[in-house]
Amino acid sequence: HSPMYFLLGNLSFLDICYTTSSVPLVLDGFLTPRKTISFSACAVQMFLSFAMGATECVLLSMMAFDRYVAICNPLRYPLVMSKAAYVPMATGSWAIGCAASVVHTSLTAQLPFCGDNIINHFTCEILAVLKLACADISINVISMGVTNVIFLGIPVLFISFSYVFIIATILRIPSAEGRRKAFSTCSAHLTVVVVFYGTILFMYGKPKSRDALGADKQDLSDKLISIFYGVVTPMLNPLIYTLR
Numbered sequence: 186h187s188p189m190y191f192l193l194g195n196l197s198f199l200d201i202c203y204t205t206s207s208v209p210l211v212l213d214g215f216l217t218p219r220k221t222i223s224f225s226a227c228a229v230q231m232f233l234s235f236a237m238g239a240t241e242c243v244l245l246s247m248m249a250f251d252r253y254v255a256i257c258n259p260l261r262y263p264l265v266m267s268k269a270a271y272v273p274m275a276t277g278s279w280a281i282g283c284a285a286s287v288v289h290t291s292l293t294a295q296l297p298f299c300g301d302n303i304i305n306h307f308t309c310e311i312l313a314v315l316k317l318a319c320a321d322i323s324i325n326v327i328s329m330g331v332t333n334v335i336f337l338g339i340p341v342l343f344i345s346f347s348y349v350f351i352i353a354t355i356l357r358i359p360s361a362e363g364r365r366k367a368f369s370t371c372s373a374h375l376t377v378v379v380v381f382y383g384t385i386l387f388m389y390g391k392p393k394s395r396d397a398l399g400a401d402k403q404d405l406s407d408k409l410i411s412i413f414y415g416v417v418t419p420m421l422n423p424l425i426y427t428l429r
Contacts, residue, residue: 188271189255192248193426195275196377199241200419206233207308207415224294227309232290234415235311238385239336240282245378246340247274252371253347257354285332292325293318310411337386344378373426380421384414 210222210230222230254265293311299319306313312329315322348371355367387410 187268188251188266189248191271192244192251192275195278196241196244196248196422199237199244200422202233203237203241204416204419206230206237211307211412211416222309227304227314228290228294230309231293231311231314232286234308235289236283236286238282238414239285239332240278241381242336242340242385243278243281244275245374245381246343247271247278248374249344249347249378250274252374253351255370256351256367282336285336289325289328289332292328296320296322296325307408307412308415310407312407337382341382341386344382348375376425377418377422380425381414381418384410384418 207230213219251266251271254262258265289311293314296315296318297320298317300317302317304310304313304317315325318325351371355364358364358367
């Protein structure tokens, strides 16, 4: 169980970092009359929130591979998921997520901002900040699309294929007790994946409204969704794995 708990420990630490990067400032905005944030603090918050989100996308796919090997190839599990494998899997997830965040934060920070510079959001969410730019953001949009494919599309496909083989293997187990134990091994991870990716895909994959009324409603939904995957989901993850 060492690989599973090592990856789970990384997920728990990631959730702590995720909430720490946003919740204190959100509470400060609600409880105090001060509604401002410096540009540097906003950039740091953008970097941390994006890095944590991207890292979790990759880490969840690594955890899916761990579950696949444990259920579909249990005899080879100690060999495949050795310390030489699961440590680089975790560190690679962090490195890829932080690298992507550096790119997007840098591209956003270099943009000129004009007007009132009022962010229509609870936090310095990168999509909300981009709306304040008074310059061409085509590069940002293209890079965000590429990032969506890398951190959303590919991991979702990888996790989906992994669970197709996992479910097929579980159904071939002759005893009901064996099927129950095998399913309990991956049920918590699958629940976390559905909750996290469901909200992320809805946030970054939905079409943008063009009319003003629709845009206002969309801004409100974006705020609520960001609170859900940035606060509620990290809070639920320990409870979900505890139920296992």
